[in-house]
Structure formats: C-alpha cells, structure tokens
Amino acid sequence: MHKTALVTINADAGRTRLSAGEKAFLLSLAQKADLLLAADGGSLLYLKAGILPNKVIGDLDSLSAQTLKRLKAAGVPFLTFPPEKDQSDLQLALNEAVREGAGSITIYGGSSRIFPLRPDHVLININLLLWGKKRGLAIKWFLNSKTLLFFADAETEVEAENGDTVSLVPFSERVEQVTLEGFVYPLKAETLYREDSRGLSNVLRNSRGKIRLGAGLLLVCVIKA
Numbered sequence: 001m002h003k004t005a006l007v008t009i010n011a012d013a014g015r016t017r018l019s020a021g022e023k024a025f026l027l028s029l030a031q032k033a034d035l036l037l038a039a040d041g042g043s044l045l046y047l048k049a050g051i052l053p054n055k056v057i058g059d060l061d062s063l064s065a066q067t068l069k070r071l072k073a074a075g076v077p078f079l080t081f082p083p084e085k086d087q088s089d090l091q092l093a094l095n096e097a098v099r100e101g102a103g104s105i106t107i108y109g110g111s112s113r114i115f116p117l118r119p120d121h122v123l124i125n126i127n128l129l130l131w132g133k134k135r136g137l138a139i140k141w142f143l144n145s146k147t148l149l150f151f152a153d154a155e156t157e158v159e160a161e162n163g164d165t166v167s168l169v170p171f172s173e174r175v176e177q178v179t180l181e182g183f184v185y186p187l188k189a190e191t192l193y194r195e196d197s198r199g200l201s202n203v204l205r206n207s208r209g210k211i212r213l214g215a216g217l218l219l220v221c222v223i224k225a
Contacts, residue, residue, distance in 0.1 A: 002103025006033035007093045008053070009109040009125075010041030010062050018048045025145035027051070029108055035100055039093035042109050043071060052076055057096050058089030088121075091128055094139075104138040111143035126219065130171065133217075146224040156211045160204050160222050168192060168199030168211070169219040177214025182206060192218070 006029050018026065026049045030036055038046055038053040041062030046053045047070070056063075056071060057079045063071075071078075081092060090107070097105050110125060111117065125141060126149060132139030133151045140150035151171070158166055166183065168175075170192045180187040184203040192199050199218075211220065 003034040003101045004032060004104045005035040005037055005097040005100070005102035005106070006030055007037045007039055007090065007097060007105060007107050008042030008045040009039045009090050009093075009107060010044070018045070022145055023049050025142075026108060029106055029142070033106070035097060035102055037093050037097055039089040042089075042093075043067065043076075045109055047071075055079060055096065057081075057093040059083045059085065088124060088128075090125060091131070094128060094132065098135070098137070102137070105132060105140075107139070107141040109143070110141070111147065129219075130217065148220075148222040150220055152211050152213060152218040152220050154213060156220065158204065158209045158211060158220065158222060159207060160209070161224065162204060162206055163225045164204055165221075165223040165225070166202045166204060166209065167221040167223075168202065169221065170194040170196075170199065171217035171219050173216075175213055175216030175218045177212070178218070179212040180209065181212075182209035189214075192216075 026045060030051055036046065036051070036054045038056045040058030040060055043053055043056050043063060044067065052074050053076060055077050059081050060068065061083055079096060094105065110121070129139055129141055129149060129151055140148060142148050160166065171194070173194050175192045177189045178187050178192050179189055180202065182205050184205055
C-alpha cells in the first residue's frame with residue numbers, strides 16, 4: 001500500500017510564527033500524511049506549527065545553527081547534500097518520498113509575504129509536479145492554504161467553495177476534448193491552446209466541479225476567495 005507524504009519547502013523564514021489559519025491548515029495536512037519530510041528550510045514550517053519532521057533533506061543552507069541544533073537534539077534524521085548539486089532540495093525530498101514508498105505527495109510552502117516569489121523557483125516546482133505525474137504519483141502543491149496547483153487527470157473533481165477561482169493552464173501545445181461541469185463558464189469537448197488565455201479565471205458554481213480531458217497536459221490553479 002502506498003504511503004502519503006507531506007513535503008514542506010522554505011517560505012517566509014523571517015516570520016516568527018505562522019498565522020493561526022496557516023498553522024491549522026498545515027496541521028491538517030500533517031495529520032493525513034504517513035511521512036513528514038522537509039526540504040531544507042521547510043523544517044521551519046513544521047517547527048512553527050509545533051511538530052517535527054520525520055526527516056530533513058537538502059544542503060541545509062536555509063537553516064541557522066540554532067535550528068539545526070534544535071532538530072538534532074529532537075532526534076530528527078538528516079539526509080544532507082552539498083550546496084553544489086544537480087537537483088533542488090525539493091526534488092531531492094521528492095526522491096526520498098518515493099524511495100520511502102509514497103504514492104501520494106502534497107507539497108506545502110513557497111509563498112512569501114516578505115520577499116517576492118522567485119519565478120524560476122515557481123516554474124521549476126511546477127515542472128516537478130509534472131515529474132511526479134509522469135511517474136504515476138498523485139502530487140499537488142499548496143503554496144499556502146489558499147493557493148493550490150496540480151495537473152489534471154483524464155477526469156478530475158475539483159473541490160472548492162462557491163466563488164473560488166479556478167484557472168486552467170495548458171502545458172502541452174494543446175489540450176483536447178476539455179469538458180467543464182459545475183463552472184460558471186462551462187466547456188464541452190473543446191480544445192485549449194498553450195498560447196491562449198481562455199482557461200484563465202473560471203469560477204465554481206457550487207462546492208464541486210468536474211474537469212474532463214482527452215489528451216494533453218493541463219495545470220489547474222485553485223485560488224480561494
């Protein structure tokens with residue numbers, strides 16, 4: 001039976017604490033996971049939520065000596081890599097999740113209120129979602145409690161609240177036979193093109209919507225109102 005993994009990534013390391021809402025959300029994700037992995041500075045998110053990761057993976061360049069001492073004193077194991085490496089800390093953590101038997105992976109973090117998001121990190125992390133999908137993993141990325149990214153399957157049910165925004169972003173040249181049910185702007189067996197913006201800013205009518213597609217790669221972005 002496949003395990004479920006939660007992988008946290010560095011975000012807002014300068015904040016002294018998580019908001020109550022973000023802390024509750026992270027705790028809810030952790031309760032559903034069999035494995036709690038941290039990609040380097042993602043360890044801070046666990047600590048700020050009052051929990052410990054099962055393992056920390058990466059080059060550890062985002063962790064202070066005090067944080068490292070705290071984690072080691074608590075018995076948290078480390079999988080350490082040199083700063084000069086060919087994969088990001090997140091990819092190394094995803095590799096470790098798969099090695100430990102994870103078939104479902106949730107990534108949390110990466111959204112900052114202090115520093116602007118680095119677009120190169122965002123794009124690479126989206127590519128890592130694709131990396132997971134092509135390996136048959138159920139993988140999704142919560143940048144925070146209000147923003148979710150994942151690649152759609154042939155049939156995908158989207159759960160959100162009425163009024164939440166759902167954008168569809170073609171990652172292949174075209175995505176064919178796209179049908180949307182339960183959306184303000186429905187589609188029926190239509191084609192979305194990578195160079196077009198047609199999938200931007202749709203809205204769910206109720207709490208559930210369905211996406212069906214015939215062929216292609218479709219990134220789904222859910223933004224809570």
